[in-house]
Amino acid sequence: MVGIVVVSHSRTLAAGVAELARTLGVGKARVEPAGGAADGGLGTSIELVEEAVAAVDEGDGVVLLADLGSSVLTARLFIEDDESGKVVLADAPLVEGAVAAASMAAADMDLATVVSAAEDAYNHRKS
Template structure:
C-alpha cells in the first residue's frame, strides 16, 4: 500500500482522543494511521510535549502528518513541537477537532496528498449540522 497522510489528535483528554480515534479507524477503513496525543504523561487532563512529538514521529509514514487540536494550550504545545522538531509535511490545521479529523481521515484514506487532506480538514469549519 502507498504511504498515506497520518493524523495526530491533540487533546486535553485521552478519553476524548481515544474515542475519536476509534471512530476514525472505522471511517478510514484502517488505511490511515491515527494517533492520539492526549492528556498528560501521568494520565491527567492537559497536554504533553513528549506525547505530541512522539505521535507526530510515529504517524509519519512518508506522506505527511496532519495535526488537529482541541483547545488553546493544545494548539500552543503542538506549535512548539513543530517549531522545535521541524519536518517536511507536518501541518497543524485550524479546524474543529472532530469534524476536521473526520474530513482529514476520509481524504487520506483515498490516498489524497497532504495539501488535499489539509484542505479537507480546513473545509470542516464550514460544515453545517442542519
Template sequence: MSGGAPVVGIVLVSHSAGVAESVAELARGIAAGGAVAPVSPAGGTPDGGLGTSAELITAAAAAVDRGAGVALLVDLGSSVLTVKALLEDGELPPGSRLVDAPFLEGAVAAVVAASAGAPLEGVVAAAEEAYGYRKG
C-alpha cells in the first residue's frame, strides 16, 4: 500500500464483540509486514450483548472507507440479513460488498490482499478462495 492511495477497508461483523475484535487482531497480525489495510470489528450490540447492530456496522464501514470499497465479512444468519438490508437501503459507503467467505480464514485472506493493495474484486476473490483451504 502506498501512502494516500485508495485502499479497500474491511469490516468484520460478528454476533460477539470479542470474536470480531479477536479475528480483526489476528488478521492484522498476520498481514503485518508493511502497511495494514484498515480493519474494523462490528460485533455484538451497543450494550455489549450478543447480536448484530446496524449502527455499529455503519460506523465501522465509515471508519474504514478509504475510497476503494469496503468488504464486509459476517459470521451467522442475522448478520448476513443486517448487512444485506444496509446495502439495499444505501446506508453503507459506495462500493461496499457483502463477502461470501468463511469468517476467520476469509478475514485473514481479505486483510492480507487489501494490505497488498488489491482492488475490491481481488479482496473479495481472496476471501472467497478461503472456502477451499484444506486442513487435512
C-alpha cells in the first residue's frame, strides 16, 4: 500500500489532516503527520519527515503533501536524499489532496494513481 505523509509547519495541523485523511480513507490508508519543528514549535523538520516516511513505507511508495514554503523545501530535500526513488511530493491542496490520496491508497492503487488523485483535487475546487 502507498503511504502518505503530511508535512506542515504546525504539528497540530499535520496531525489533524492526517487524522481526517485516515478516517475518510476508510481507516486502511497509512497516513502520518510530520508537523512542526523537532522541538515542537512551528517550523519543519527533515527528521520528522524521515520518521513519518519510515512509518508508512511498505515498499509501494510514499506521497508527501506539504502546506507551504519551507515545508515544501523540506519535502524536496528529503526526496533529493532518498535513494529508493519511490517518494514523491504531490502538487496538491493539503487537505483535499491528503483525503483523495488516502482514498486511492486504501483502494490499493499504485503510486502514480495516488499522486494523480491528490493533484486532481485542485480540479474539484474549480467545479
